[in-house]
Amino acid sequence: MYNKLMDKKISEKVINRLTLYHCILQDFISKGNEYISSKQIATLLHIDDSQVRKDINLLNNSGKSRVGYIVRELKKSIETTLGFAKTKKAYIIGAGNLGMALAKYDNFASYGFNIIGLFDNDSKKIGTEINNKKILDIKNLEQAAKKHGVEIAILTVPGKYAQKTAEHIVKSNLKYIWNFTPVVLDVPDDIQVWNENLMGNFLQFTYKI
Amino acid sequence: MYNKLMDKKISEKVINRLTLYHCILQDFISKGNEYISSKQIATLLHIDDSQVRKDINLLNNSGKSRVGYIVRELKKSIETTLGFAKTKKAYIIGAGNLGMALAKYDNFASYGFNIIGLFDNDSKKIGTEINNKKILDIKNLEQAAKKHGVEIAILTVPGKYAQKTAEHIVKSNLKYIWNFTPVVLDVPDDIQVWNENLMGNFLQFTYKI
Numbered sequence: 509m510y511n512k513l514m515d516k517k518i519s520e521k522v523i524n525r526l527t528l529y530h531c532i533l534q535d536f537i538s539k540g541n542e543y544i545s546s547k548q549i550a551t552l553l554h555i556d557d558s559q560v561r562k563d564i565n566l567l568n569n570s571g572k573s574r575v576g577y578i579v580r581e582l583k584k585s586i587e588t589t590l591g592f593a594k595t596k597k598a599y600i601i602g603a604g605n606l607g608m609a610l611a612k613y614d615n616f617a618s619y620g621f622n623i624i625g626l627f628d629n630d631s632k633k634i635g636t637e638i639n640n641k642k643i644l645d646i647k648n649l650e651q652a653a654k655k656h657g658v659e660i661a662i663l664t665v666p667g668k669y670a671q672k673t674a675e676h677i678v679k680s681n682l683k684y685i686w687n688f689t690p691v692v693l694d695v696p697d698d699i700q701v702w703n704e705n706l707m708g709n710f711l712q713f714t715y716k717i
Numbered sequence: 718m719y720n721k722l723m724d725k726k727i728s729e730k731v732i733n734r735l736t737l738y739h740c741i742l743q744d745f746i747s748k749g750n751e752y753i754s755s756k757q758i759a760t761l762l763h764i765d766d767s768q769v770r771k772d773i774n775l776l777n778n779s780g781k782s783r784v785g786y787i788v789r790e791l792k793k794s795i796e797t798t799l800g801f802a803k804t805k806k807a808y809i810i811g812a813g814n815l816g817m818a819l820a821k822y823d824n825f826a827s828y829g830f831n832i833i834g835l836f837d838n839d840s841k842k843i844g845t846e847i848n849n850k851k852i853l854d855i856k857n858l859e860q861a862a863k864k865h866g867v868e869i870a871i872l873t874v875p876g877k878y879a880q881k882t883a884e885h886i887v888k889s890n891l892k893y894i895w896n897f898t899p900v901v902l903d904v905p906d907d908i909q910v911w912n913e914n915l916m917g918n919f920l921q922f923t924y925k926i
Contacts, residue, residue, distance in 0.1 A: 520921045527917035532901045552901050554910070590920050605821060609814035615876065615899040619916050621923075660923070667824065686922065690824040692741045692761050701763070702922035706913075707828050708736035711799050712729045713895065713911035714830075714869070 525563055526586050527619075528553060533583040534618075543576035592620040597658045598686070601673060602665035603628040603643045606688055610662060611638045624656060646673075650680035659683040667691050734772055735795050736828075737762060742792040743827070752785035801829040806867045807895070810882060811874035812837040812852045815897055819871060820847045833865060855882075859889035868892040876900050 529549055536544055546564065550557035569577065569585040600607045603626045610616075611626055627646045628634060634645045644652060652658070661677045663670065663685050670689035677685060678695055685701045687693055693701055738758055745753055755773065759766035778786065778794040809816045812835045819825075820835055836855045837843060843854045853861060861867070870886045872879065872894050879898035886894060887904055894910045896902055902910055 523921050523924065524914055524917035527914055527920060528901055528912060531899055535900065552903055554906065591924055596923055596926060605814045605818035609818055609873075612814060613899070613915070615916060616919075619920065621916070621919060659926075664818075684923070684926065686919065690740055690822070691744065692737055694761055697763065700922075702918070703737060704915075704918060705733055705736055706822070707824060707830070708733035709911070709913060710825075710830060710895065711736060711828065712732045713909075714805055714893070715732065715800055717805060717868075717893065 522563055522566065523590065525553070525555075525559075526567075526590060529560070529563070530583060530586045533579050533586070536579045537583070541579060543573065544579050544582065545576040548576075587620075590619075592618075595620045595622050596660060597622050597624050597656060598660035598662055599624065599649070599653065599658055599682075600626040600641075600662045600664055601646070601649075601677060602626075602663065602669075603630070603633050603638070604664060604666070607662075607664040608638055610664065610688075611641050614639070623662070624658065625652065627652075646676065649676065649682075653680055653682055660686065662686045662688065663693075664688045731772055731775065732799065734762070734764075734768075735776075735799060738769070738772070739792060739795045742788050742795070745788045746792070750788060752782065753788050753791065754785040757785075796829075799828075801827075804829045804831050805869060806831050806833050806865060807869035807871055808833065808858070808862065808867050808891075809835040809850075809871045809873055810855070810858070810886060811835075811872065811878075812839070812842050812847070813873060813875070816871075816873040817847055819873065819897075820850050823848070832871070833867065834861065836861075855885065858885065858891075862889055862891055869895065871895045871897065872902075873897045 532549055532552055546557040546560040550560045567585040567589050569582055598621065600611055600623055607626055611623060616623060623641060625641050626638065626643045627649050628643055629646045633643045636643050659682055661682045663673060665673045667689050670691035671693060674685060674693040674695055678699055683699060685693065685699060686704060687701055688704045690707065695701060741758055741761055755766040755769040759769045776794040776798050778791055807830065809820055809832055816835055820832060825832060832850060834850050835847065835852045836858050837852055838855045842852045845852050868891055870891045872882060874882045876898045879900035880902060883894060883902040883904055887908055892908060894902065894908060895913060896910055897913045899916065904910060
């Protein structure tokens with residue numbers, strides 16, 4: 509299918525809104541609703557409905573009727589556009605509270621994002637399971653990643669171990685780090701780091717309070 | 718002090734970068750470094766150093782020498798500009814793995830963000846402590862929030878309880894919800910919701926992989 513978004517740089521804000529629309533559509537489906545209007549989506553997100561229509565117009569969505577968008581078709585359009593179909597495998601590095609929380613976050617799977625295991629250096633944790641995912645010995649990261657074709661690491665260790673662990677991830681030949689630690693990692697240029705900067709997100713929200 | 722950023726809408730990207738610079742500066746201080754160049758910051762973040770200089774020019778930063786910015790002064794400028802001095806109090810609602818992880822995240826405090834307690838409905842958790850913060854009975858939220866002047870709720874309950882819990886938060890007179898659940902909340906217009914849309918963040922990062 510021709511995908512308009514492929515041709516341009518997708519704005520981060522549009523991607524973010526589309527995933528929120530997707531959450532709303534899932535909720536509508538679970539409630540048995542067949543149609544949804546741009547106004548309904550806009551009201552839930554406290555944004556303008558012209559914005560919602562503009563975003564949806566970027567999709568290859570044909571499921572528009574007089575009573576609104578067809579919920580299932582709109583959901584599928586978002587999935588196609590954002591590439592959920594292409595499954596991405598990842599490991600969580602650090603089986604503390606945050607790593608455990610992310611391992612339990614089943615919503616990831618419905619976006620084609622597959623967390624296939626956790627790694628830690630705590631012998632009490634190694635060999636146990638969380639949400640059907642094994643906790644493995646960090647020493648075996650390289651071997652496991654190679655075997656299962658995993659290139660994404662979700663880094664959730666305490667800040668003081670972040671840099672050292674990142675270096676181990678790089679040595680283990682993973683290529684992408686989703687960094688949940690409050691540390692800016694010093695890694696080679698060919699490693700892509702996405703900083704999940706919770707404090708920055710919070711300040712964007714609250715600087716006007 | 719005159720604050721240039723007060724006069725304009727701060728771009729979310731600038732705020733986000735400033736908090737990352739702040740992380741780097743904290744790290745430099747702990748390593749005993751007195752000066753930092755825009756190039757050093759830019760290299761760590763894999764961005765252009767002209768961008769770093771442009772962001773720093775927005776601050777009231779006078780600590781520039783021939784060998785670079787004075788680390789401590791630059792750090793203080795960021796803190797003043799982003800309003801860290803004004804402490805904001807919050808409760809975590811939901812003492813599961815994610816709530817626990819955020820309660821342990823000491824970095825928040827250095828940004829003037831004070832998590833003063835957690836709330837849950839699990840009698841086994843109520844009365845215990847995590848990182849010197851008490852876990853309290855969700856039934857007492859309204860009373861506690863009023864007593865301590867807390868207006869921010871960090872929502873970390875499982876998705877299926879998100880809407881119901883949000884309604885309880887609203888009834889308890891809190892005004893801001895930092896929503897970590899994958900659910901779009903249906904709340905009145907005067908309640909501000911910040912969706913910490915992890916999946917959206919992830920897709921921004923990975924849609925090109």
